[in-house]
Every structure is written in structure tokens, then in C-alpha cells.
Amino acid sequence: KNEVEQSPQNLTAQEGEFITINCSYSVGISALHWLQQHPGGGIVSLFMLSSGKKKHGRLIATINIQEKHSSLHITASHPRDSAVYICAGQGAQKLVFGQGTRLTINP
Amino acid sequence: ETGVTQTPRHLVMGMTNKKSLKCEQHLGHNAMYWYKQSAKKPLELMFVYSLEERVENNSVPSRFSPECPNSSHLFLHLHTLQPEDSALYLCASSQKLSFFDSASYEQYFGPGTRLTVT
Numbered sequence: 249k250n251e252v253e254q255s256p257q258n259l260t261a262q263e264g265e266f267i268t269i270n271c272s273y274s275v276g277i278s279a280l281h282w283l284q285q286h287p288g289g290g291i292v293s294l295f296m297l298s299s300g301k302k303k304h305g306r307l308i309a310t311i312n313i314q315e316k317h318s319s320l321h322i323t324a325s326h327p328r329d330s331a332v333y334i335c336a337g338q339g340a341q342k343l344v345f346g347q348g349t350r351l352t353i354n355p
Numbered sequence: 356e357t358g359v360t361q362t363p364r365h366l367v368m369g370m371t372n373k374k375s376l377k378c379e380q381h382l383g384h385n386a387m388y389w390y391k392q393s394a395k396k397p398l399e400l401m402f403v404y405s406l407e408e409r410v411e412n413n414s415v416p417s418r419f420s421p422e423c424p425n426s427s428h429l430f431l432h433l434h435t436l437q438p439e440d441s442a443l444y445l446c447a448s449s450q451k452l453s454f455f456d457s458a459s460y461e462q463y464f465g466p467g468t469r470l471t472v473t
Contacts, residue, residue, distance in 0.1 A: 250397070252397075278459050279459035281461070281462070283464075288466070288467075289392070289443045289445070289466060289467035289469065290464065290465075290466040290467065291445060291447075291464035291467075292464070293461050293462060293463065293464070296459060296461045298459065334397075334398070336398075338459045342400045342403065342411060342413075343398075343400065343462065345397040345398040345399075346397060347395075347396070347397045348397070
């Protein structure tokens, strides 16, 4: 079992839908990262959070330290949101990555 | 425009070749990382450098040899690779090295080098 698990692995939705991607971790972490990877490989850091909730535009990330669970939400989804979303736990000196969630938003 | 650049973006090499991947960060960061991303696998950390000193070597085969001549540049030297080494190699940097129970620093990723070993 991976130390960081994401669900679902694949998600297809229609434009405008509310999207939720979940991340559970079994290791001790000091922070959790959400990353976005577009086709071609480039990775962009979306959020780094250690408690509570953060919001940036249509993206919202939450974390529950007691339950070792984080969620990434996308409101009013758009085809340009199509990408792989990766969560990663910050452990000692390194990030431990989930396997990623491939999101496809159809127009 | 990302502050972390990688060259080349694509590389095809034979198993007997020697090549190098280059990463450069223009963010004034002190920590740099090499990651490998194989198809359908999570990102794997290969090497970590902090202030030009290697602090992590994640059981990477010796055919991969990193070099960090200064805090802005990171190289990955490749020789006698295997076809299973074909992957996307990503470089990242952060302001400082993150430690457990201490401050966590956001990592900034480069665009990656798509490597194919034939």
C-alpha cells in the first residue's frame, strides 16, 4: 500500500461541474502539497498546506490532520483544468507522492 | 515563465552513450532535486542537494551521477543506461531544504526532460 493514496485515479466530468479529488496519507508529514501536471510534463505547485483550508481562484484545498486526509476541489470546472493532479506529503527531507488523478473536463 | 529551466527537453540516447541533463534555477533557492517519473508510477525522488552538498541519494543506480557545481545549477550525468530508464526527469528547487517538524518550503518544478533509451 502506498504511503500516499489518491482517489479517484481517473475522473471525467462535464464543464461546469464541481470536482473533488481526495488524498489520504499514512505517514507523518509537516505539510501537504497539491501539484498540477499538464500534458508534456511540466508541474505547477498549486497549494502547500499544513492545516485548514486554502483558496486560489476556483481551486480550494482542505486538510484534516487528525484524519490524515486532504481534498482538492475545483468549482465551475473548465476544459483547461484537464490535467493530472498530484498530492504529496512533506516528510523528512523529501516529498512522498501519490500516484496522481487524471482529470478530463469535457466541453 | 517558470524560474526553473531544464535542457534538453527531449533526449534519445543509445545504451552506450554518455549524456547530461541540465537544470538551472533563477529563484535564489538553496535546495535542488532530481525526480524520475515513469509511466503510471508516482514521482520518485532521486537526489537532493542543499547548498551544493548532496543530502539524499535514494538508492539510485550508479549509471546516474548528479553534480551540483553551485546553488543555481544541477546536472544529471547519464552513462550506459537501460531501456527501463526511459522516463521524464524533473528538476525542482526550493528556498531551503524542508525538514520534518520544521518549516516546509514549496518546490518549483522545471518542465522536465523526456528521455528515451534505445
